[in-house]
Amino acid sequence: MLPAKSFEIAEALRAEVAEATVFSGLDPRVSFAPWSLTVAEWPLARIVCHNTEQAASAMRVASERNVPVTVCGGREDGWGRNSRRDALVLDLSQMTKVHFNEQQATVEIGSGVTTGILLETLSSDTVLPTTANKNVGVIGAAMGGGYGMLCGSYGLTCDALLSADLVLSNGDLVHVSSDENADLLRALRGGGSGYGVVTSAQFSTHHCAQVLAANITTPLNASFPALLLIQELLDEHPVQLNLLPLFTKMPDESIQLLISFVWNGPEQEGRKVLASFRKLKNTTFQNEGCVPYRETLDDGAIWPWGKYWAIDTRTLSRLTPEIGQVLIEAAEKMPFPGNVLFLHDFHGHALNEPKAGSAFPLRQNHFVLFAAGSWDRNDEPALAHQQRSWIDFVSSKVTPFALPGGYINFLAPEDQMRATEGYGDAASSLKSLKRKYDPQDLLRYATGRLV
Ligand SMILES: Cc1cc2nc3c(=O)[nH]c(=O)nc-3n(C[C@H](O)[C@H](O)[C@H](O)COP(=O)(O)OP(=O)(O)OC[C@H]3O[C@@H](n4cnc5c(N)ncnc54)[C@H](O)[C@@H]3O)c2cc1C
Known part of the structure; x- marks a missing residue:
């Protein structure tokens, strides 16, 4: 049964927010397709804002009625933080200027x-x-x-x-x-x-006129030296080189390590660095060449919307031989085509805090590991169970090597303890700031919630 609050808040928004588009109750437009169906919740109401004034008025309406608010921008949250059962969705996705x-x-x-x-x-x-x-x-x-x-x-x-x-x-x-x-x-x-x-x-x-880019594919049995080479090259070229290694199970059930290579520096030097990967057995290269940076972006084909997803994350300081073995074991056990295990690299200029500071807590070389598996609505429940078991297996294997905390944009909302550990001593000042600017805790579903 829908709470009367859904209609109440919608009515107030229509009255107080100029030219607002508001959806409430059982109107199917209240909800919007999230990236992951695992976490989809039908919200209390949704207001589509086109400018700052509308967003400010909507926030005032919510505050006066003590209604929690979730914000929807790019809509790509992995944990459904943008749409919660008891909250008003402030939908800013149309503000694309x-x-x-x-x-x-x-x-x-x-x-x-x-x-x-x-x-x-x-x-x-x-x-x-x-x-x-x-x-x-x-x-x-x-x-x-x-x-x-x-x-x-x-x-x-x-x-x-x-x-x-x-x-x-x-x-x-x-x-x-x-x-x-x-x-x-x-x-x-x-x-x-x-x-x-x-x-x-x-x-x-x-x-940045162009970067040297390539997609490198290595079979699982050659991936150990590839992981060590990635660490070695990032140590040597922390500013120019970025590498995104990703294990996945292919439709033919083979497991491959796909490495996105981006070099932002003199081309000849970059070609020499790229050539280091040619020593690896059975390695193939695609899309090799100098291109605008935007052409290197992942188009999301391996992360389709409208599926049920199980995900987890850990942070690793280096790709050591021990961690390499653990990652390969985790990849070997991928249950289905489409499973993904990838690493975001962090190094070079990312180590330097910007002027006026930043709350981002981990200014040391590291990799963020992300494991993901999906299933469809009509799949057998056993399949979802297998995906979840694999994610748990990956996490249990990697945890002994992981740094405290985790990347808050990948952490689950209930992982507040890990988010807090990640901020270390800075957690208490962030909590005071939160209390100062959001005393009613209306934005309680936001990323980086601390205990
Ligand atoms: C498939 C996939 C790929 C990803 N790839 C990367 C990647 O390459 N690098 C990386 O760093 N992260 C990546 N992420 C994580 C991503 O950074 C976070 O999920 C981020 O929160 C998404 O922001 P959004 O605006 O797209 O999402 P939304 O779902 O719109 O928002 C997520 C949450 O962010 C907050 N928020 C968004 N906009 C605003 C705003 N304007 N004001 C206040 N709060 C706001 C709200 O709390 C909201 O609930 C990926 C996630 C997924 C699911």
Whole structure:
């Protein structure tokens, strides 16, 4: 049965938010297709906002009625944080404006702008360190960090964040920059998304005409030396080189290690680094050449929407021989084609905090491991069980080698203890900031929730 609250809040929003599009009750448009059906919840109501004023008025309506709010930007959350049963969805996915300032080398974007939208709107030689996956919201990713294929050269997405318009939980609008509300700027750079609602944000850009890119495929039986080579090359070239290794089971049931190679530096040197992989047995190369950075993005084909997903994450400091063996054992046990085990690399300029600071906690070389398996609505329950068991197996094997905490954008909402451990001593100041700016805890489903 639907709570009367659904209609109440919708009525108030229609009355108080100019030109609002509001869905409530059993209207199928209340809900929207999430990335993972495992976590899909029918929300209380949904308001589609087209500008900051609407978002601020909607937040005020929610605050006056003490209704929790979830925010939907790029819609790519792995854990359904963007749509919860007792919450109003503030849907900002239509706010997709991109304004580039060439003189200042900055770009101003709306909350619905994804990595793909952003890079396709900018000229092909203007870049920022975006996520590797093009469907992810730029602002959503930045609030947790934002790992991608330019991390060594330019840092995380959050490091490029210069300023933001932020609607606080009481509906007040504040500007956040290194000169105004600098504590909030620091928090928005990797400290989670619970401090307010970002309606637009400014990021610094870089000039990068082309990168040398390639897709390298190595069979499982040659993947051990490949993993060690990845570590060796990243140690030697932390600024120019980015490598995203990904084990997956192919439709013919073979297990392969696919390595995305991106070199942002002198081409001849990059070709020599790429050639190091030719020593590995039975290794093949595809799409090798100099291309604009945006052409290296993952188009999400291996992460289809509308499936049930089981996922987990751990953080590893290095690809040592022991960890290499563990990863290979985990890959060997992949139950189905489409299972994925991948590593986001973190090194080079990502080690340096941006000016005015950042709450992103782990400024040391590391890899973020992400394991995922999916199934469909009509699949046998045993299949879902097998996927979950494999994810548990991976986590149990890797945990003894893992660093405390975990990447908050991949952590489950109930993993608050790990999120808190990850922030270490900074956790208490982030919690005080959260209490100050969201005293009613309306944004309780945000990323980076701490205990
Ligand atoms: C298939 C897949 C691939 C991914 N690839 C990468 C990757 O390459 N690199 C990487 O770093 N991460 C990656 N991620 C993780 C991603 O960064 C997070 O899931 C991120 O939160 C997604 O943001 P979004 O705006 O797309 O999602 P949404 O579902 O729209 O938002 C997720 C949460 O972020 C918060 N949020 C989003 N926008 C705002 C806003 N404007 N104001 C306040 N809060 C907001 C809200 O709490 C919201 O519930 C991936 C996730 C998936 C599922």
